[in-house]
Amino acid sequence: MGTPPVIAVVGPTGSGKSDLAVNLALELDGEVINADAMQFYRGMDIGTAKITDSERRGVPHHLLDILDVTQEASVSRFQEQARDIIANIHSRGKRAILAGGSGLYVRAALDILEFPGTDPLVRQRLEAEVSALGTAVLLERLRDVDPVSAGRLSDARRIVRALEVHQITGRPFSSFMPQREYVQPAVQIGLAVDRDELRDRLARRVHRMVDAGLPAEVHRLDHEGLRQGKTASRALGYSQFLRVIDGESTVPEAVEDTIVATRQFARRQLTWFRADPRIHWLDWQDPALTAKAAELSRF
Template identity: 80%
Template sequence: MAQPPVIAVVGPTGSGKSDLAVSLALELDGEVINADSMQFYRGMDIGTAKITPAERRGVPHHLLDTLDVTQEASVSDFQQEARELISGIHARGKRAILAGGSGLYVRAALDVLEFPGTDPAVRRSLEGELEQAGPEALLARLRDVDPVSAGRVSDARRIIRALEVHQLTGRPFSSYMPQREYYQPTVQVGLSVDREALRERLALRVHRMVDQGLLAEVRRLDAAGLRSGKTAPRALGYAQFLRVLDGVATVAEATEDTIVATRQFARRQLTWFRADPRISWLDWQAPDLTAQAAAVCVNDAG
């Protein structure tokens, strides 16, 4: 028998993806696969708005709490793990439901996408050059070999990755960018938001996180090595509240900085997902949202 399409619930942070994924799973007999890269981390619960066991309502969830904060999240590892989970869920006769707003991770699971390898020695050499010559020198090199990537990247980590790929493969990093071609039949449901309402919701959510103990969570994770990780310490809220621990920001300042950064992130997510014409957009506040989404999942396949 043909496998049912993978379901993906996407949209900006704070739009209700986790809740809709659970409701769909209950409606369609499914299991949820997390595609929020910061929810991989054990202990990063309050600041990532990680769905609680009670909120999961008995629905199996996968790829939550799989990494320590000192470990680096890997899109290529996620791709392999997510696809294995999808196959296993479908083999059990269930529906696989991917939920999350980390755009590249969603694309890695759903689309035909090749990941070039890595080489620690090459990476260390480039990091040494970065320390000596600075990011502008490396960016100038990248412009020579891969002007497309040079126009897209801004931080040193991505510049190093693009140069590493070119050095290892002889191909520009930009040539590995995904095409809009599904790896297997897929239905994407996007949550269309009222932007002003979302702005207010995100501010309230950050204040709630602070009230729930975000600073104490960051302090515990700092003691567990948060700063030594390459991915986790850059997470929204955690980067800002580490500054409180360092005595260079107040809780009020870190709260406001987190609200601003979260709103900016939500705008970037909307831009990313709006660029994908395959997504079926539904009103995030529709009273029959689950029924609408279930109808899309039953009737459509990419």
């Protein structure tokens, strides 16, 4: 037999990806690789619904708690780490199971995907221009050299990145977009959800997070530099409760804002994953979910 396919469990937040990944690992003698960017961060446990030691049920998990909140997550670095771990897991005769809803990170691990480099000086100059001239001016500049990216991007951070890539490489940022071509055999299993039920589940989950101590977790991480982290500070729940600390919001307002933001995020995830025709969709509440997913994953 050849190399077994990498298994990826994908879908919107709150759909049960972590549980299915553990069940598959127990069924297929596998190990789980985290592909949720916010679960890279040490201490960000409650607000990211990070799987606990008991919930892992003895299954090894990789790429959890690998960054401090002040560090910036890197898709290209994740690609290197994930592929090294996949190779190691396979070399030991076990199955590698990616689990997470960060779509680009999943694609980085599975697909042929090239990442252009960075240049801090170019980035700083472009960021200064955004501050001085405004986002619209740089977007117009991007439209001249990369109309495809200009049509897709609207926020300053991504516009700066697209211009940086063009200046460094001479190629439009859009030329680096991933193709739907696996770098090695893979099978993706998507959790198909009832959207109304998911909306209710996400609201209940946010309330449980608050009851479990999310405000205190955010307060503690604030002292550890959460605000300085470009990635961590934007996490769902954390940015909302930082405003409570600053006196700009109340706890009930932060709860409602987090629920709304989480639902919006889930919709974006579904849009992303639904665009990939390679994903096998299974009902998230099917009693035979694990058995069906395992059957798809056998080789």
